[in-house]
Amino acid sequence: MTTQASAFSVAVPSVAPPFRRLRNPFLVRAQAEPSDKSVEIMRKFSEQYARKSGTYFCVDKGVTSVVIKGLADHKDTLGAPLCPCRHYDDKAAEVAQGFWNCPCVPMRERKECHCMLFLTPDNDFAGNEQTITLDEIQESTANM
Amino acid sequence: MTWDGNPAKKLGQNEQRKEFWDWAIGRVRIPSSAKQIFRHPNTPHPSTFSLPTMAFSVSASASASASASFYSERSSRFAPSAASSANQFSLQFPSRTRLLPIINPRAPASSRPRFLPLVQAKKQTYNSFDDLLANSEKPVLVDFYATWCGPCQFMVPILNEVSTRLRDKIQVVKIDTEKYPSIADKYRIEALPTFIMFKDGEPYDRFEGALTADQLIERIEAGFQVKQ
Numbered sequence: 445m446t447t448q449a450s451a452f453s454v455a456v457p458s459v460a461p462p463f464r465r466l467r468n469p470f471l472v473r474a475q476a477e478p479s480d481k482s483v484e485i486m487r488k489f490s491e492q493y494a495r496k497s498g499t500y501f502c503v504d505k506g507v508t509s510v511v512i513k514g515l516a517d518h519k520d521t522l523g524a525p526l527c528p529c530r531h532y533d534d535k536a537a538e539v540a541q542g543f544w545n546c547p548c549v550p551m552r553e554r555k556e557c558h559c560m561l562f563l564t565p566d567n568d569f570a571g572n573e574q575t576i577t578l579d580e581i582q583e584s585t586a587n588m
Numbered sequence: 589m590t591w592d593g594n595p596a597k598k599l600g601q602n603e604q605r606k607e608f609w610d611w612a613i614g615r616v617r618i619p620s621s622a623k624q625i626f627r628h629p630n631t632p633h634p635s636t637f638s639l640p641t642m643a644f645s646v647s648a649s650a651s652a653s654a655s656a657s658f659y660s661e662r663s664s665r666f667a668p669s670a671a672s673s674a675n676q677f678s679l680q681f682p683s684r685t686r687l688l689p690i691i692n693p694r695a696p697a698s699s700r701p702r703f704l705p706l707v708q709a710k711k712q713t714y715n716s717f718d719d720l721l722a723n724s725e726k727p728v729l730v731d732f733y734a735t736w737c738g739p740c741q742f743m744v745p746i747l748n749e750v751s752t753r754l755r756d757k758i759q760v761v762k763i764d765t766e767k768y769p770s771i772a773d774k775y776r777i778e779a780l781p782t783f784i785m786f787k788d789g790e791p792y793d794r795f796e797g798a799l800t801a802d803q804l805i806e807r808i809e810a811g812f813q814v815k816q
Contacts, residue, residue: 476735507738514736529737531765531777558779558797560739588735 476588478516486515486525487578490561493547494574497555499562503571509584511561512576515546529559717763717771721789724759728786729808731762732777739798740781749801750808758785758808785811 490512494501501508514528524539525546532538543549550556555564563570599607721728731747733740751760765772765780775784775791785793785808793811 502738504742507742509738510736510741511738514734514738517736528734529739529780531732531734531769531772531780533773558739559737560742560798 482516482519500570506584509581511559730784732782737780746801
């Protein structure tokens with residue numbers, strides 16, 4: 445799946461930094477990847493919630509993978525899986541408020557998931573699976 | 589010998605530490621006398637840089653690409669002879685940094701893509717988003733997205749197709765709302781992806797959510813009709 449994200453990295457310079465005691469290669473990557481543990485937690489949550497709510501994943505599992513990673517990323521940085529498909533003024537306040545914590549209120553009340561994570565069977569993009577493996581997630585998001 | 593021609597100073601331990609942290613956080617020591625020569629009139633002080641500012645990915649049909657940025661202008665001024673002559677300057681700051689606007693004199697900015705090429709978008713730097721909108725003759729379709737938003741990633745190949753099919757009719761621009769939250773706030777973006785169509789700098793249509801290529805083209809062309 446093609447992607448819009450680019451990975452930033454600052455390479456270690458060929459001139460050794462003067463502070464020789466630190467042997468750490470100072471490779472700084474922008475916070476682009478959520479931790480494996482969070483991804484696994486959100487994957488299990490997605491499967492379980494899809495089963496419970498009678499919804500299905502998207503035909504294109506790439507979309508599901510990206511959303512699961514987005515939830516994992518918010519869980520890592522904010523402590524709660526805030527909906528990744530929204531723009532927020534103040535993320536911490538939104539987490540505290542709780543409306544957009546997955547599963548968000550629109551999903552809980554009306555089964556409306558604009559992230560295309562949980563799709564009702566009548567949706568054009570709905571597949572017929574309620575499971576997704578970690579491998580599928582890693583493969584679909586490998587080029588991000 | 590340092591880049592300004594002075595013999596390299598032998599630094600004490602504390603000075604070495606300061607030097608190292610200055611480098612690590614992106615602050616570079618330039619003697620004040622040099623600042624007048626190398627400071628481009630519009631750039632803020634290097635210590636305030638965090639991310640490269642105002643770089644949008646633009647899917648444009650026409651035009652030469654990337655090098656028209658003020659970074660390359662700075663680089664050409666900063667190390668004028670490095671490019672043209674074989675002199676090797678010994679630098680006190682890292683030779684390969686991508687986030688810092690301090691230039692690498694060994695590789696002039698124009699010959700090396702600053703970012704990985706993003707699908708088929710051409711990257712251009714504008715002084716502001718408003719600048720981009722004002723300078724465009726065609727209507728502009730702006731896609732507000734986020735890295736980890738599933739439907740936004742789903743739209744990437746669709747936007748490419750639409751951009752190709754409507755090559756002469758619109759220009760497609762993508763804005764990462766995490767990198768440019770102020771722009772997203774200005775247009776009150778909530779759900780992602782949000783598409784806004786601009787003409788002469790003013791928005792005239794706005795819709796949210798993922799669509800197929802045909803639906804998107806239909807919506808864009810409907811917008812043209814209403815405009816007339």
